[in-house]
Amino acid sequence: MKKLHKDLYAAKSNPAFLDLAPLPYLMIDGRGEPAGDAYTDAVAALYGVAYAVRALLKPTTAYSVAPLEGLWYTLPGEPRSSWTWTMMLLQPAEATSAVVAEALAVTRKKKPDLPVDSVRLDLLDEGRSVQILHVGPYATEPETVGRLMAFAHTHGVAPAGAHHEIYLSDPRRVAPEAMKTIIRYPVAPPPA
Template sequence: MLSTDFKKVHKDLYGARTEPALVDVPPLRFLAVDGAGDPDGPVWRAAVEALYGVSYFARFALKNAGVVEYPVMPLQGLWWVDGGWDITERDRADWRWTMMIMQPPQVTADLVAQGIATTAKKKPSAAVDRLELREYAEGPSAQILHIGPYAAERPTIERLLAYVAEQGRQVCGRHHEIYLSNPSRTAPEKLKTIIRYPVTPPPA
């Protein structure tokens, strides 16, 4: 049986450092749930519950079938507000988001449908009715590793934006966070989060 750690397969995307860098993000497949409002609220929690429920169902189904064994990938979030990507100066109630978890190519639409049905029975509060399997392509992007509380991200974001400007580029997509730490098991000052922005091509 194939055994794969997709964080190592895509180590340039999941091995960000505390210095900003450019990366080229290929099209990848995700389980995703769209929503709006405070990420501490019940709507957000129901979305994340659905993502993990179906992701773990798919993982164990593929492992038990002898197809592939792999760790479930980190939770990720796309964040924006009406009028732009910069959420830091806006009330959390105005935030819009897509929460998502990357999936290996062996995860099919039929397998997702089975996972949705199973998760709906086990976790009635999970937002499986809003879950989709979709492809997301960012292309050229700039990213940086933030270490510390989510609420203290602004200086790290400013460093990343300064780097983007130095490269003669501009942000052209949504604020993207990849959560490498479990906040229920990690002290706030030790949380590791990749912050990424799609950027325009270099000037001609």
């Protein structure tokens, strides 16, 4: 997936524009902090379905599961326990609703304790967006977001959708100061 959609994963440390076509994702919605059980179970369910889709498509379509992505709908200062999110994994065009339905059935049997039935296939249509590569721990993202927002303002656009993160590093395996996260916002001209 990273080779097929190089532009999606090629953010730099300087803000830039990106024009995105609608893309198919496996998605799951939730509420709570990223270290909590609801989040952990949701991500496990999402990956379970994604790997089942890949296994079903393997005879004709070979690919690696894409990096985890998240849409965050939190307000500044909101307690972590109230954070709402949609976690996502990009899918190939061959991952039709029928394939995903079969993958859901397979995963439901293998992982009955996970919220597998909350996983869905949906299109994400962000269109014109701004993005930047953040290097470092998640706690230092506000400075990077500030630079991205300044860039957007300078170019006469404003955020028109959720805070979107693409996790290029596994926090279990990479030191916090070396983690790489793409931060993206769909944009539009500000309201008059």
